[in-house]
Amino acid sequence: MEIKTLKRLSFFVLSVAILGVPGVCGGYEIPQFADVTVHDPDVIKVGHIYYVFGSHLASAKSTDLIKWEQVSVDLQPGSTGNRLVPDIFEEFREVFELIGTKDTWAKTVIMLNGKYYMYFSVSTWGSSKSAIALATSENIEGPYRYEGIVLTSGFEETYDPLIHPNAIDPHVFRDKENRLWMVYGSYFGGIYILEMDPETGLPYEQGYGKRLAGGFHAPMEGPYILYSPHTDYYYLFLSFGTLSYRGGYNIRVARSKEADGPYYDSMGNDMRGARGNALDSYGTKIVGNFRFTESGIGYVSPGHNSAYYDSELDKYFVFFHTRFPRMGEVHNLRVHQMFFNYEGWPIMTPHRYGGETLESYSEAEVAGIYQYINHGRDTSSHIKESTNIELKQDGSILREGDVCGGWELSSNGCIELTIDGREYDGVVLKQWDNGLKKEVMVFAALSMENGVSIWGSKISN
Numbered sequence: 001m002e003i004k005t006l007k008r009l010s011f012f013v014l015s016v017a018i019l020g021v022p023g024v025c026g027g028y029e030i031p032q033f034a035d036v037t038v039h040d041p042d043v044i045k046v047g048h049i050y051y052v053f054g055s056h057l058a059s060a061k062s063t064d065l066i067k068w069e070q071v072s073v074d075l076q077p078g079s080t081g082n083r084l085v086p087d088i089f090e091e092f093r094e095v096f097e098l099i100g101t102k103d104t105w106a107k108t109v110i111m112l113n114g115k116y117y118m119y120f121s122v123s124t125w126g127s128s129k130s131a132i133a134l135a136t137s138e139n140i141e142g143p144y145r146y147e148g149i150v151l152t153s154g155f156e157e158t159y160d161p162l163i164h165p166n167a168i169d170p171h172v173f174r175d176k177e178n179r180l181w182m183v184y185g186s187y188f189g190g191i192y193i194l195e196m197d198p199e200t201g202l203p204y205e206q207g208y209g210k211r212l213a214g215g216f217h218a219p220m221e222g223p224y225i226l227y228s229p230h231t232d233y234y235y236l237f238l239s240f241g242t243l244s245y246r247g248g249y250n251i252r253v254a255r256s257k258e259a260d261g262p263y264y265d266s267m268g269n270d271m272r273g274a275r276g277n278a279l280d281s282y283g284t285k286i287v288g289n290f291r292f293t294e295s296g297i298g299y300v301s302p303g304h305n306s307a308y309y310d311s312e313l314d315k316y317f318v319f320f321h322t323r324f325p326r327m328g329e330v331h332n333l334r335v336h337q338m339f340f341n342y343e344g345w346p347i348m349t350p351h352r353y354g355g356e357t358l359e360s361y362s363e364a365e366v367a368g369i370y371q372y373i374n375h376g377r378d379t380s381s382h383i384k385e386s387t388n389i390e391l392k393q394d395g396s397i398l399r400e401g402d403v404c405g406g407w408e409l410s411s412n413g414c415i416e417l418t419i420d421g422r423e424y425d426g427v428v429l430k431q432w433d434n435g436l437k438k439e440v441m442v443f444a445a446l447s448m449e450n451g452v453s454i455w456g457s458k459i460s461n
Contacts, residue, residue, distance in 0.1 A: 031354035031432050035332045036060035036068040039243075040106035040222065040304040041319045042171065046140045052306070052319060052333060053118065055105045057082045059141075065317065065335045065353050071141055075103060084118075084142040085135065091146045095122050095133045098149070106169045106222065106304065109140070112180075117201050118144050119182070121168035128154035128188050130167040134201060150202060151184075151194075162216050164189040165208050171224045171306070172196065175234070175259040183212065183236070186221035190214030190275070191238065193225075193260050212236060212261045213254070213271035218279050219379070222304035225259065228316070229309070231344035236263045236271065237318075238283060239303035241379040245323045248379045249303030252283030252451075253346055266345050266448040280377050284451035286318075286348045289383045291325050292371045294459045295435030297351070298325045299334070300383060307338065307346075315357075316340075318348055325383055339444070341425045342414075347444045350455040354432035358413040366409055366428055366441060367393040370456035374419075377452060389419075389456070415443055417454070422447050424454050433457060 038060050041052035053059045056074040072083040080087050089102055096102050099122045107120035115136045123130035132151045135144035153159065153167035165185040172182045180198045185191040194209035196202065203209070213236070214220045222239040233255040241248035254263035254271045263271045266284040274282035291298030305320035316338040323331045335353045338346050349356075350373070371386035390398040397405040397419060405419040409428070417424045426445025433440045441458040 029355065031066045031434075033352070033354075033434065034067040034069070036070045037074070037321075037331060038333050039074075039321050039331060040169070041306055041321060041333055042106070042108045042224075043306045043308045043317075043319045044109050044111075044140070045308065045310065050308075051109070051140060053084075053107050053109050054321070055103075055107075057084050057088065057104060059084060060333065064355070066355065068333065085144050086142075091135070091144075092122075092133070094146070095131050095149055098152070099123060099129060099131055108171045110172045110174075112198060112201050114138075116140050116144075117172070119150060119170040119172050121170060121184075123166070123168050128159070128161050128164075128166050130154060132167045132170045132182075132184060147201075150182075151208075153188075153208070161188045163211075165192040165211075169222050169304075172201075173225055173227075173259075174198075176227055176229070176232075179259070181225070181259050182209075183223045183225050185214070185223060187214075187217055187219060189216075190218065190272075191220065191223045191236075195260070210260055211272060212263055213238060213274050213282075215272075216275045218275035220274065220279075224306050226307040226309065227259070228340065228344075231340055233257060233344055234259050234263075235307070235346060236261075237305050237307060238271075239305070240279065240283065241301070241303070243301060243303060245300050245328055246381045247301050248289065248381050249301035250285055250288035250375075250379055251303055251305050251318075251320065251348075252285050254283060255344070266343070266446070266451045280379055284345060284446070284448075284453075285375055285377055286346060286446075286453050287320075288375045288378075289381070290373045290375065290386070290455075291383050292350075292373070292386045292435065292457055294371050294386070295433050295457065297433065297435040297457075298383065300324055300327075302334070316346070317353060318346075339427050341427075341446055341448075343425070343448050345446055345448060347426045347446050347453065349427075349429070349431060349444050350442045350457050351431040351433060354434075356429055356431050358427060358429050360411045360413060361409070361428055361441070363393050363395075363409055366407075366415070366443075367391050367461070368441065368458045369460040370441075370443070370458050373455040375453045375455075377450065386457075388459070391456075415445065417443070417445055419454070422449065422452075424452075426454075431457075 038054035180196040302322035424445035
């Protein structure tokens with residue numbers, strides 16, 4: 001392995017490295033996690049507070065991404081008094097009567113014209129007759145007042161569910177030139193993007209916009225686009241599969257130099273071709289079902305994510321909901337730190353964010369036995385259980401006593417691993433393992449060749 005690639009990698013890794021948080025455990029305080037439940041979380045930061053908004057009018061906030069506080073809970077059938085929209089059935093009567101339901105799904109909140117604009121979706125399971133509507137508030141925590149319908153789908157005589165989108169799962173964002181966009185869609189005709197008028201918060205033109213991915217009922221949804229000033233790419237995050245604990249939700253990513261695409265994965269595939277029986281061959285996969293067998297930490301159907309670059313911290317984060325092994329449909333919010341490898345592809349760290357930062361480590365510190373996960377490329381309900389591998393100080397990697405590859409470390413937390421003949425590039429850092437209740441060394445890396453992510457979480461020296 002050549003160290004020159006690692007030197008290129010350090011450019012992107014250094015762009016997100018900051019000073020550690022002082023404390024008693026390896027440079028940061030032992031994180032005291034407080035969990036909340038927000039399905040399909042969309043993030044916005046207001047002042048020093050992070051907010052997430054999700055389906056069923058659930059929302060939460062945090063100042064450190066570790067201790068979360070529920071702002072509003074899932075709307076219960078027939079109930080009122082939600083903090084965001086106190087009388088939702090009256091406030092959203094127009095769109096509820098149009099669609100024939102009394103609930104809201106995924107939403108996105110953005111500051112426009114001195115107000116908070118909340119775009120939310122209304123639909124029923126399996127139907128393409130859907131709507132994205134708008135409510136606004138002068139206070140991030142509400143109350144939000146209904147402004148009207150932004151976009152509908154499935155009502156036109158010419159609607160074709162194989163090629164036209166489902167008007168749900170909106171994400172509204174500004175590009176680097178301050179233009180406003182809305183990416184949206186789910187199953188049916190795929191993922192679409194529309195340019196929006198920042199003065200009105202509405203699309204410039206009628207119609208569905210431009211297709212970015214999917215179609216022909218390909219199981220993908222929850223689009224989210226993040227621009228990175230460090231790589232100068234736009235990253236399109238998608239969830240493949242379905243959201244239930246048996247649905248195999250997994251998060252994939254593609255990128256483009258333009259906000260409205262086209263988007264390509266790390267293997268060079270145009271995401272507009274991601275449909276049909278070959279769907280799993282598209283998208284660079286960053287997380288799926290897994291379980292670390294030693295620590296007991298694991299996720300089932302992690303997905304419908306948002307992502308955020310905090311310019312004050314100079315850190316990237318990914319927010320998502322997840323279910324858990326042997327816990328059915330119980331789900332919680334999770335936040336993980338994210339880095340970029342030398343080719344500018346995002347890498348998600350194995351453990352939830354606990355205040356850690358990237359540092360330089362010696363070969364002796366990194367060497368040891370790790371719980372190892374290869375996330376693969378499949379979309380299935382199968383939970384990948386970790387196996388043990390050993391990173392020897394001589395640069396070899398052992399599995400069950402036999403050499404299966406090698407590894408090489410550079411400065412600034414960069415690592416290159418070769419496992420079973422395939423190269424993976426990523427980072428090493430220390431994180432809090434909430435199962436083992438201790439700080440551990442981890443690695444997270446990605447193969448651009450096949451778009452597969454791998455994780456390691458150390459259990460022994």
